[in-house]
Amino acid sequence: MNKLFFLSALVLTVCFTPLPLMASDSPIKVKIIVDEAYPPYSYAVNGAPRGIYIEMIRKAGTLLNDEYHIEFESMPWKRALKEIELGHAFAILPPYIHRQARPYIGPYSVSLLTERVVAVCNKHISLKSLFQDANAQQSKPLNIGINAGYLMFTDKYKELIAQEKIKVWENKSTQANLHKLIDGKIDCYVNDSRAIEYNLAMITDVMPGEFVEADELSRQTAHIGFSNSSKGNFPYKSDFIYKLNQAISIVKEQHEKFKD
Structure with a gap:
């Protein structure tokens, strides 16, 4: 192989592949706050999150178990949005995309369902x-x-x-x-x-x-939205989103009930 071509390909791979986080003894805990009153997609039973989207993300989360452990917390939707806006929470499920009305959310995950x-x-x-x-x-x-x-x-x-x-x-x-x-x-x-x-x-x-x-x-389309607040501190954000998007796509492909 031409050495110049090999070096160019290597540089492109390094530039466009998300950098892994530092290795740790246990997975990073990632909390997603979810709508407590939106059945059948997202709701709470005695405080425990349930619903189609919760099940989908739990299945996707099993593909990330070596690096991330996803947890859910149910709460009223307006309160959940405020938590994201203030940078107190990392992710929210399941907003539609409203970039102008909610500039504090970004980016969004791949779509869950239409x-x-x-x-x-x-x-x-x-x-x-x-x-x-x-x-x-x-x-x-x-x-x-x-x-x-x-x-x-x-x-x-x-x-x-x-x-x-x-x-x-x-x-x-x-x-x-x-x-x-x-x-x-x-x-x-x-x-x-x-x-x-x-x-x-x-x-x-x-x-x-x-x-x-x-x-x-x-x-x-419904998504997971991620906090864009300058007050948030989520160093794993880019890596997690990249890998979660891949996992969601795999789950949607493998499970008929998660397809539009």
């Missing part, structure tokens, strides 16, 4: 007519529920919110929002379609056809 964000409304509510006729007169604003701290609305919703034709109510969880929808305290609820279906199925007194999917707002 979620379909929809508006589910009382069957008597005509949500689409609100968008079709911008000059339509309303006796009162449409009340839409959303989980506290979630960023779900597209531009057409933001415009109607600014015009006070839509009023947004933040509630603690999917269950809390659905109960307010059932009680008529809100007209619609916006969240991922799987999360809504899963939680509605657990409420026994809902009549078939009582609520309808009135609109699909977007399709969003």
Whole structure:
């Protein structure tokens, strides 16, 4: 082999391969804070984290056991975001990518799953007519529920919110929002379609056809987000993200239930 070619290849390999951390006797503990009220993806049972995304990252974590030990801590979503913003926490699961609205998160992991964000409304509510006729007169604003701290609305919703034709109510969880929808305290609820279906199925007194999917707002990929705060001190950040991304990709390839 040409010596110059060999040396060039060696330099490129060194430059673009993440440097390993210093060897230690035990794996580095890495904590990921997770949404405590987002079943079936991420939730807590007696404080213990559960859900599709928790299971996925646990499986990915087994591939990193020699170097890293992943732990989870469940908490309310708004509190979790604040912990990341302050640099008190390293990683959060499972945000969508909102770089401008959340500049304190970055980078993001490879995608976990794609979620379909929809508006589910009382069957008597005509949500689409609100968008079709911008000059339509309303006796009162449409009340839409959303989980506290979630960023779900597209531009057409933001415009109607600014015009006070839509009023947004933040509630603690999917269950809390659905109960307010059932009680008529809100007209619609916006969240991922799987999360809504899963939680509605657990409420026994809902009549078939009582609520309808009135609109699909977007399709969003969920991720692990990492703290970008200057106050954080996570020397293993780049190495861990690189290796976790590889592990997540392997798990998604091997397990059918973790595929979109």
